[in-house]
Amino acid sequence: MTTAIRTTLALTLVYLTTLQAFCQAPKNGEWRALDNIPYEEFIIMGHRGMGEEAPEGTIESFREAWALGLSPEADIRTTKDGVIVSFHDENFKRIIPTASADVQSRGVKDVEYAELMTLDVGAYMGEKFRGQRTVALHEIVAALKEDPKRLIFCDLKNVDLKQFARETEDVWPQIYLTSSDYNALKEWKRLAPTAKTRLWTPRAWVDDTNAMAAGFDKIAAEKFVDLDVYEIHAKVDANGALIRPTRETIRDMAERARAHGTLFEVMPLTYGDREFPYLALLDAGVSALSTDYPTAASNAVKRYYSIVEQKKDASDR
DSSP states (O other), rough: OHHHHHHHHHHHHHHHHHHHHTSSSGGGGOHHHHHHHEEEEOOOOETTOOOOOSSSSOOOOHHHHHHHEEEEEEEEEEEESOEEEEESSHHHHOOOOTTTTTHHHGGGGGGGGHHHTTSSSGGGOOOGGTTOOOOOOHHHHHHHHHHHHOOOEEEEEEEHHHHHHHHHGGGGGGGGEESSOOHHHHHHHOOOTTTEEEEOGGGGGGGOOOHHHHHHHHHTTTTTTSSSEEEEEEOOOSSOEEEEBBBBHHHHHHHHHTTTTEEEEEEEETTTSSHHHHHHHTTTOSEEEESHHHHHHHHHHHHHHHHHHHHHHHHOO
């Protein structure tokens, strides 16, 4: 038996063990999202749209995420002529590696919208994505209007909040402004009272528990005012156990956030392409997830909800 096969079998066993344990009755009455949040309302945020599975920040990726039941993330920037678009990086080097050195050194703020729309932002992920373009905010708003159940997380990069509020007013309830700047989120709530907010924290905190605790305590001291979602990152080991932070720490944070009506969201940084990290996080009491691997996350949540429903049906017979 090859090493690859042994590894696959071991991870499959971890998944099945985690799933079996997770589907038992709550431990000592512990809060679980699956007992309190309907499946169709449970939020999974697709990092930059579809994470590692499709090009970042394109309308095609957003539609794919919505079709999976996810809420995609759009990183918002403003072009030289004032058009708000979705693009993560400060320059084009990573996303358009075949462009000239001059183009690669420039960014959204350096080009007008018409020029930006000539740039292929899909080909770096493979031929089947060739021809995809950056999406403008007005296109995102139009797509949200097609279905009021669609949500989108807009990560604030380089945008005037007043302009953003004006251009999204018709769909405020479907928009989460996301940032690491708590003051910017408070300002957004003032400008767009029916819109929502999400505070993300540095990935580096996953290896610095003191910084993570201090950052969380700072927001908790303000009672999570104007905050709808608080996000951290976590790591699980190959056995499906939460190691940084621990299950107990996550459960404590989640409970404290939930007491103020704030969703506690976690993104796994290890084994994210498998289902078991998401099951472990749900078992720890998180009320939302984010992911670079939307298919795995979606399948994990869907599988768990279906098993719970099957158990309920069996008990009703």
